[in-house]
Amino acid sequence: MTSAVDEHAVLANTWGTPRGPLGWLTSVDHKSVGLRFIGTALFFLALGGVLALTMRTQLARPETHLLTPQLYNQFFSMHGTTMMFLFAVPAMMGLGIYLVPLMIGTRNVIFPRLLAYAYWVYLIGGLFLYSGLVTGNGAPAGWFSYTPLSETQFDPTKGSDIWAQTITFTEISMMAVAVTLIVTILKQRAPGMSLNRIPLFVWSILVTSFMVVFAMTTIATASFFLAADRLINTRFFDDARGGDALLWQHLFWLFGHPEVYIIFLPATGIVSHLVTTFSRRPMFGYTPIVFATIATGIISFGVWVHHMFATGLPQLGLGFYTASSLIVTIPTAIQLFCWIATLWSGQPQWRVPLLFVLGFFFILVRGGLTGVMLASVPFDLQAHDTYFVVGHLHDVLIGGAVFPLMGALLYWYPKATGRMPSEVAGRWAFGLLFIGQNLTFLPMHLLGLHGMPRRVYTYLASTGWGGLNLLETVGAYILALGVLVTVANLIVSRFTGPRAGNDPWGADTLEWATTSPPPPGNFAEIPVVMSRDPNWDPARPEDRPVVTGLPLDRRELLFTSALDATPVRRIELPGPTIWSLPAALGTAVGLIMLIFTPWGLVVGTLLAVPPLVVWAWPKHGGSA
Amino acid sequence: MAFLQGAHSVLAPASPQAAAIARLAEFFIGFGAFIWLLVLGFLAYSVLRPRRLGERDEDRRITHRQLVLVSVALGLSTLLLLGLGFVDYSTGKHVETAYSKSADTLHVRLIGHQWWWEVQYESPHNPQLLKTANEIHIPVGRPVLLRLESRDVIHSFWAPNLHGKSDLIPGYTGELTIQADRPGIFRAPCAEYCGAQHAKMALLVIAEPAADFATWYANEISNAVAPADPAATRGRAVFLTAACPFCHTIRGTESAGVVAPDLTHLASRQTLAAGTIPNRRGDLGGWIVDPQGIKPGNQMPPNVLPAKDLEALLDYLVTLR
């Protein structure tokens, strides 16, 4: 009979990754890859933020010339593209990659090598976008790249090509992650974790991943059309040859609106966990929240025309989209009311993550209400493409997604690092972020109603917009300071924070039932789940039921049934590999070449497929 | 340019349509503020309310009562949204129909270019087209049907004092009917990102009493005044021999360029370069010589002219009322 210490050593050996740089390049551990996604996303947040600060500095006074008009226009296009494609979605999915296997009680994701490949493709794609900016080929046509402005005739630089291919990079990456997470969540839950016991963050990631599969396929196809128009002279958007500029808008917004819910829904999952932990009671209305998440995901595909109210589409049709855009708020309202009810009947713990929940409410509710206003066609026709919308979108994205994300980073920090983040720094960060966000974006609603359009590199002094713009710029700097303090907190606390045990917050989900940080293989023994809040099981940890019979010396884990998580089979997963990286590099070479010649498709296939075959070629281990 | 104050605000309506939308906007702001404060109030109470000792054990009773409260809140929210939908619909209907029925509709064709507005007045009675740029005059109280087209990328016409915006999309002809209730100068900045100088592409909509409008119209449709003195004559010659006629037209001269604004009545306009600079002699001179300095990336090249030629040209251009 082996001792517990021996068992831990065997488990660590089986599931571990070699140390050193080779280990970093070959790791397929979801925790390592997830942290990489989050860290890289925060890096792009910083880049996008610097772009924003520069723009706000230019706009602080009328008719300043910090940037040339062309460069300013590239800056706002890069800012939007960075935040939406390179920061927000990868950050949320990265959090999902890190947390989902821990929350559902398994040892890794179902396609670990695909996950590693997805990271490399994302990293290369993001860097590729910025290579454009520094060579005078920054994306010039907005993050939404409307045609015909993004066609060759009006953008003779490589900017729109680089933009289109960056989309392809990020779509490949996020779709690979989404498929991986869907299968992992459906098939690898610990025995007993039936559908109605899945943690709410995992539900949100499941719904989000389905949305990613459909929405990102749409933008990938659209960006192929655009790339083809530019490279081989197809005529998808050329109205002189039977194409249509509005085709782009339909395709883009069919993706674009679900995209914002792809960012928002995981944030609601985070809020559910923060509310539960910091109220010390189970979530009120678990089932309504699950249905609300699913409903939001589905309805979000039916509202896209509200971005196109000014394009002259038939009036009768527009009314349908007003209705759907109003209806989509109802599931979110359900979640809001359930969270308030949970806090009401719980015992609030005044720690920093709870502050971020309160900040989330303050800003997101405002953003949701301005969204309801924008659903109205007559009002939208005034507010569309003005600073009113800039205010609205930053309310819902920063309040609705970034605030929960900041709360999540501080909340799960002890789990990932084994140390507590600084509470004082957290409070300062919250204060700066909160004041900064409100000061920057609240006045924008007024500016929009007073005639200031979007995407303008300057404005005349006689418009009278200077005062509010200056205020907003001050706010932007305060916001940036808040981000800096948070990042500093995350970095410094690694070395100076007090050590955290398994469960410093007293939380209810499975990730808190293992060590901080978790060992390779996540759990000494796979748990059996008996309730919705397994870590609040009154039995002592050593008395809780576990799974037995899985060998520790092979990378084996359990496949269970999708509905009620009864064990179905054992499965062996592949281990670390270097081949994900050359596959990603081959993909990258192909995609970059495609900007210059259609032969990129052939070259990319020749370079990417062999490593793919090697990584998937059956050995004694698993295949993907 | 003090006239710009308030000359582009959704909340300073000058038409029945904009007035309906402004009322809607004010209602939304009030309603939104109320709901926001209500939700925050409940949230604040939920975390700040005094807790009784032993309250945790009463979880189940609290849950049931809150089930009722949450259901009521949800029901009320749904009803409110339904009500909002109705308000939206009726405002939309009002906006579509609140035009003066008694008067003729004036037809104006607006063609978007990077980065200026081409204007043509159409009339069934007069085969001669009235062509101008970057400024439209409309008679107070009469509906004006704008036909919206684009020669290049997507632009958007937006005069907030008068109506919501409507896009100018290549391959499409859009239609927007506007009507001013009072005289005024209303600024319409381009409202769809259209490239480098999107920020400096504004149209002026000048609403004036019917008689003033008729005067303006009759003047504007006529050819350019012939130069009355030697300086202006010399200026016209400079115009015709420099690069100007490649792009511009002054009706009544041999020039026939169509890719840039029609200059026949340049001096009657309030601004230059699509609402960017005031139309004063010095500004005009600066624009002719160095348009890239004022609007970098726009389509007009610099014109290097000897000082005397420039002065003569300006002498001519300022006569083009």
Place this chain on the structure above:
Amino acid sequence: MARVNSVDVSALPREGFGVASPAWWGTIGFMVIEGSSLVLCAFAYAYLSRRSPMWPPSGIAPLRLGVGTLVAAAFLLSLVPAIMLHRAAKSLDRGVVLLMLLIGASIEAIIVGLRGYELHALPMRWDGTAYGSTVWFTMGLHTTLLVMDFGETLVFAALFLRGSVDKRHFADVADSVLYWFFVVLIWIPLYFMLYVAPRAL
């Protein structure tokens, strides 16, 4: 030491078909993604057709019905050996699977050739009109899926010829037949849209 309610999984199988196979899920994911992409190409075709007074635009001959029907028929006929391969894979008979893989690879090679002919027979290029662009893109995307499946069939044939196979590989072959069904069946409505509908409507 035994705990209450612990679950012992040592007797569970280590292979699975269908929903119990990760590769099956990967195949389904791929089908959903590529299928959605083809649907979007069809959407672009249909949307742009409503914007044009004539579709195909004047001056472009309709697609050659004979060629298109030949290719569609070849696709449908290939389903018969595909079903046989699927049965062989489920029955874990290595010899029959190898035979059917070789037959399948040959059939796919013929179909790839026919598709090449079909593309060659298109009466317009992709860069003259939006009609040409949508037709070429739809067919081109579908051809990519066809070629990828052909490559996968070759890889499996090589594996069953030379390599060591276990139960998992039979499951993978079964999944690849599923994918072939997808490639064939999604082409049929597209064939009707591109070849039949412009003549009938």
